[in-house]
Amino acid sequence: MVTNKTKIGFIGTGVMGKSMILNLIHAGYSISIHTRTKQKAEELINNGATWRNSVAELSQSAEVIITMVGYPSDVEAVYFGENGILENAKPGTYVIDMTTSSPSLAIDIFNQAHHKGIYALDAPVSGGDVGARNGTLAIMAGGDQQTFDTILPIFEVVGHNILLQGNAGAGQHTKLANQITIASNMIGVCEAILYAKKAGLDPERVLKSITTGAAGSWSLSNLGPRMIQGDYAPGFYVKHFIKDMTIALESAEEMELTTPGLSLSLELYKELAENGENDSGTQALIKLFSS
Incomplete structure (x- = not known):
């Protein structure tokens, strides 16, 4: 069960991610963050986020991992490989990719996560910087119902029109x-x-x-x-x-x-x-x- 005691790791602190992280912090969640340039995360660190030096370090310490990066190649880089999320997250961890990315990549992440006992959702958003700042993003999820229901309290902090659209890839x-x-x-x-x-x-x-x-x-x-x-x-x-x-x-x-x-x-x-x-x-x- 997700509560505001759940440890969330967030990768990507750009225009959208930054506001989403601040809303989660204000809701009382413990947030660890990582992005390629630490300097860009200073405001979040000053607001209570904990910096992690790598994707692997963040993945080992979080119960829920959210990614909001730029391109499908960035998604691949943070999820796959020796230093990626799927090799370092513990079984039972929830991973949610909120990047707009490829449906086939979302299915690949879901399948590889499933083999490792990790629960995955693709959950891209719409609403721009205004929606991210106000916590009113539309969230379109793909995955299984139980995982969606578990993560819903987190989604409700950053969005308001939140729907499970179908199996993995449906959100994308x-x-x-x-x-x-x-x-x-x-x-x-x-x-x-x-x-x-x-x-x-x-x-x-x-x-x-x-x-x-x-x-x-x-x-x-x-x-x-x-x-x-x-x-x-x-x-x-x-x-x-x-x-x-x-x-x-x-x-x-x-x-x-x-x-x-x-x-x-x-x-x-x-x-x-x-x-x-x-x-x-x-x-x-x-x-x-x-x-």
Whole structure:
């Protein structure tokens, strides 16, 4: 049974992970952390998190291990190999990958964990920096019901729309569906704002009307104002959105599914990255339309 006495290890302290860790600390959990650059974790250490020098050290001391890293290659690096999670975690440990990653990799982690008596979930999230900060992330899980039920109290600290979507990999497939939806929507948000400007309207006033109607979306409400204000600070990096869309497109192709909206959005975001916007927030897409 998970309580706030449960020892949690958290790997990855970026934009999303940092806020999730702070929420868990504030909820009374004992948190150990590791990331590639200790300096980036100083604020968390000052707030009560315990630093671990390696993935292996963290894995040996935690009862629940959460990972929130960048790319599938990073997921592989922290889970597999002599110094990885699965070789160092004790039997009975729960491992939860909350990175947006490959469904097939999630299944591989689940199977290898199962052979070692370790319980695994893939549980990517949606909601951006705002959702992570406010503890309102949507959490899409894949795995077995018993493991999900055990981990639910932890999920309820960092999220509010929390669903088990099916077996291992189902969480990742759900997140990819989420990213496919956002991909085309971001193009529409950019075009709507520029249309309003060209029509001589106040785009902020236009947003007040259209965010509450049929056009409403998280991107329109949260990223639209940032576009108008010229605020391109990353709540979610362009480079990570490109990674997500690439995984989604590859997965769709494996299922022989055509996704023209996704393909167009990926093409535009790659162009944006080539223009030096890799580390900008996804709302920087409007720069392509404004040039």
